[in-house]
Amino acid sequence: MSNKFKTLCFVLLVAIISAVMINLNTGFLDLNIQDFLSKSINNQIAEIRINRVLVMLLAGISIPTSGFLMQEYFQNPLAGPDILGITSVASLSVAFYIFFSQHLILPEFLQNSFLSLSSVAGSVMLMLVLLSVSNKFQDQSYLIIFGFLISALAGAIVSLLQFYAENQSLKNYILWSFGANNMVSGNQIGILSVLVLFGLVMSFKSIKPLIGNSLGTSYAQSLGVNLQRLKLLIIVASSILSASITAFLGPILFIGIIVPHFCRLIYNPAKLWQQWILNMFLGMLIMISFSIIAEKTQIPLNVISSVFGIPVILVMLLKQNKV
Template sequence: MSNKFKILCLILIIAIVLTAVINLNTGFISLQIQDFFQDSTNSQIAEIRVNRVLVMFLAGISIPTSGFLMQEYFQNPLAGPDILGITSVASLSVAFYIFFSHDILIPEFLQNSFLSLAAIGGSLLLMLVLLSMSNKFQDKSYLIIFGFLVSAFAGAIVSLLQLYAENQSLKNYILWSFGANNMVSRNQVYVLTVLVIIGLFICFKSIKPLIGNSLGSSYAQSLGVNLHQLKLLIIVASSLLSASVTAFLGPILFIGIIVPHFCRLIYNPAKLWQQWILNMFLGVFIMLFFSIIAEKTQIPLNVISSVFGIPVILLMLLKQNKA
């Protein structure tokens, strides 16, 4: 590893530690150190803040990794779980679950699992459709247009469901769509951790074939890369990572696009192993930073990510147009 990469990692680790500490001390009530380790009047508030930091850590790892995998596979810097419609379809699946599951008796400890399964199932279905369409489109940029159409269609169905939903179901969906990171329980953190670990393991198996794929499909096959297997790995890993976070935190938009973009700006984009590590470190820092802003301003997390992400993507488009 180069000295530049080590320095970047060290800076990001220090930034992550600082933002995590600030997160633990951000809220309406000031906490003492013993509140995090002993039973006290504020120990429940301390647990909520710890859960908030943990879920931001997991989201910061998952969403940029999903975007990184898709951008490298499609060779398109605008590819991502939200642009290609994965986040929208995951949101639609969650909407169906929230609006129609109130008539079904589901044990409380299984409700979170079904919520994540709904989001992951919807995103997997869309990824299968996207990859089948990629074989028909010679220009993969058409997939971006297809993703926008899917997002618009999913949004229209969600709006229709909201129109006829009961008041409590509608309230639950709106609260979920705001990205309320303070509402995530410890059991949900455990479920999300398991899903993220599985997704990261699949990503680990995908990096080496992706390096060969970046040199061209013919050259990749000559190196022994199984392109069909690589496609399946990308489907499962990207969908699992993005949809699991969407299930518990709501749609966190544009992070999967801008974080890989920043990482390519600060370090050699050809070194995929290092790029993946930088994506995770930078993603965790950005999510923790956004969490601080959300707590200070009481603005929903997905609104903050959109306000930050839209200008960055616009600048990316202008830069590509000039090139």
Template sequence: MMSKRFKILCLLLVAAIILAAILNLNTGFLSLSFQDFFQVTSQSQIAEIRVNRVLIMLLAGISIPTSGFLMQEYFQNPLAGPDILGITSIASLSVAFYIFFSHDILLPEFLQNSFISLAAIGGSLALMFILLSISNKFQDKSYLIIFGFLISAFAGAIVSLLQFYAENQSLKNYILWSFGANNMVSRNQVYVLFILIITGLFLCFKTIKPLIGNSLGTSYAQSLGVNLKHLKLLVIAASSLLSASITAFLGPILFIGIIVPHFCRLIYNPSKLWQQWILNMFLGMLIMLLFSVIAEKTQIPLNVISSVFGIPVILMMLLKQSKV
């Protein structure tokens, strides 16, 4: 049963999400009327771009925090996340390889977008399998974070090397992609992303109950009938699909997968995983919509805003843990 406090939190977040979405639709260089969104007018295309922007931010707000939530609960580490463990960096590297080496291949636009998505998801899946295969070799799972930093540094070095030798147009395409240009996403891309995220959320749904058992300890989880190997595969598939699909279409949106689960644990009981998952999605949608408004107002790239917001929060988390 959901508590009264949880219901109030959800209602407040839903109201804030609706207000932030309306603010997004009214943010831009031109003022739009109500008719522009529902009738064919001279500014209908601009209205469609803004609607796509809101939809993509809602999907990003659902998927990135969910990915971080899954990894933090599985590794029992509040600093685990798709960017800290290098998943986002490897997804970015995979997309960089595709952008830099596919410029001579003529493909329809929808196929190009599909291959970008496949490259990001494939790269992140490969890294997740590596991470989880070596996780048993580390007695302290915090070593995985160090491993993730090394992977991120390695991926960054390879991307820099590719940029050094890249042609001008390929370099420009990659830079635009890495900025997190949410205005560049088309309605067809929104549909593709929606399908990917729904698939990831279904896998996530399958993990919550086993994660509750896993949080009580490996031996206790096994006594409850939790298949730990199956859980590991589900976490791999769900978190990689959710984080990599957003990375494919929006570029690397950093630190959101770490700080949103952290805030959710502060405002509600951390042991209630079902409720935590719901709060992560609601709070993630609100934060991404607000970041989108800031990006439109300031013309600062989305990933820069997320980093400026996320880094101080993570530093405070580290200082808080060091005092415990």
């Protein structure tokens, strides 16, 4: 590893730790160390803040990794779980679950499990469709248009479900769609951690084949890269990482696109192992920072990510058009 990469990682790690400390002390009440370490009056508030930080760290690892894998596989810097419609379809799956399971009496653990499974199932199905359709498009930019159409269709179906939904179901869906990171419980974080860990293992297995794939299909096959296995790894890893976060935090838009973009700007884009690590570090820093802004302004998390991400994507499009 180069000195530049080590320096970048160190700076990001220090920034992440600083942001975590600020996040833990952001809220209506000022807490001290005893509130986090012992059963004090404010211990429950401290626990909520710890859960908030943990889920933001998991989101910061998962969403950029999902976007990074898809961008490297499709060789398109605009590929991401939200642009390609994966987040929208995962949201649609969650909407179906929320609206049609209202009268089911299930333990919290099973409710959380079914919520995450419905989100992952929807995203996996769309990823399979995207991979089959991508082979038919000579221009990969058409894939972005296809993803946009899928997002629009999913949004229309969600609107239809909201129109006919009961009041309580509609309220639950709206609260979920705002990205309320303060509402994530310890049990949900446990399920989310397992899903993220599984997705990261699949990501780890896909990096080396991706390096060969980036040099061209023929060259990759000459190196012994199993392209079908690589496709499966990308489907599983990207879908699980993006959909699991969507299931518990709502649609966090554009982070899967802009974080890989920033990482390529600050370090050699050809070194995929280092790029993956930088994506996770920078993703954690950005998500923790967004969480601090959300707590101080009371603006929903997905609104903040959109306001931050849309200008960056517009600049990327203008730069590509100039080239």
